[in-house]
Amino acid sequence: MHDSDEGARRPARPKRADARRNEKTLLDAAAAIFVRSGVEAPVRDIAAEAGVGTATIYRHFPTRSDLIIAVYRHQVEACAEAGPALLETSASPHDALRRWIDLFVDFLVTKHGLAAVLQADNAGFQTLHAYFLDRLVPVCTQLLEAAAEAGEIRSDLSAYELMRGVGNLCIGAENDPHYDARRLVGLLIAGLRRPR
Template sequence: MVDGGAGSPTPGGRADAPRKRADARRNEAALLEAAAAAFLDAGVDVPVRDIAARAGVGVGTIYRHFPTRADLIVGVYRHQVQACAEAAPALLADSVTPHAALTAWIDRFVDFLVTKHGLAGAMSSDTAAFETLHGYFLDRLVPACARLLDAAAAAGEIRPGTDPRELLFAVGNLCAGRAPYYDARRMVGLLVAGLRLR
């Protein structure tokens, strides 16, 4: 569920980076574990102190390892984001049409977002602190999305020229809101349907 940490020079990491102390590596792992649990229980906006308490460390330790909340969020979800990005080629190969692959891939992205309380909101936020988060997601997912869009456009299924960044951001926005009568999946479906040529 959680990986070894963002910039941590594990034995397999960057060779020239100085090796971190054992307690530092232990705490980083504990923090990622605690943060993942806290995000699940209380959303990604959970107070920093709560995460620190769960991990059994002081708040200073959080900031040392993860200067911004975005770094922590990225640390927790990087594997899942990566997996989502890597799922695109297979979907493209297995689906009957590129647009079906696009739909399936976006469904997967939406599933990821709606199960993480507040994550979509954080991604959409234009706060400087979340710039990193925004950037990280986009860096990984935009190329995957672009391939799907290109394939669908080449097949004549959708109008060409859609910016994958913009589309993904819109999907994120649609996933950010919660209401009893609101189904983000349905609205995203409408959005993707709107891409189709008629």
């Protein structure tokens, strides 16, 4: 994937269903390892989590950057798809918001590692960041609006403000075992509740 610009101009053939499933398994495994151990985790750990050999990972993702960018996009899509699903299956809109924010926090751990990997390619990172905002701000907006309409939370907070606040609470958490960002994020989400 070193010639990503040329690859982007060529129309991609649709992947077979089993190839898409295999790639999803790899990306889920890599995301789980990145959340636990950071983006510098050994490829062998990712391979073990996915139940494949390391050669399979390198065949799909020749460089670590290729893998990290694919995980980033995969996690954005998973977060985007989770919002509406959580609204349908959660006990309340506030519960859906709380559960979605938990997924978002896991994603942010990977995103912070991605920023370090892509330092030399600022334009590439900016493109991914714009994609992240385009996909996730509308989902967070939908969750906030549903909870506000149900009378569960205050209605004067934008999705961008909430996502930025959560992001700020997560900065550096992966390097400090004495700092529990998830607990503070939980307090923030609880604090959105309207007094009964």
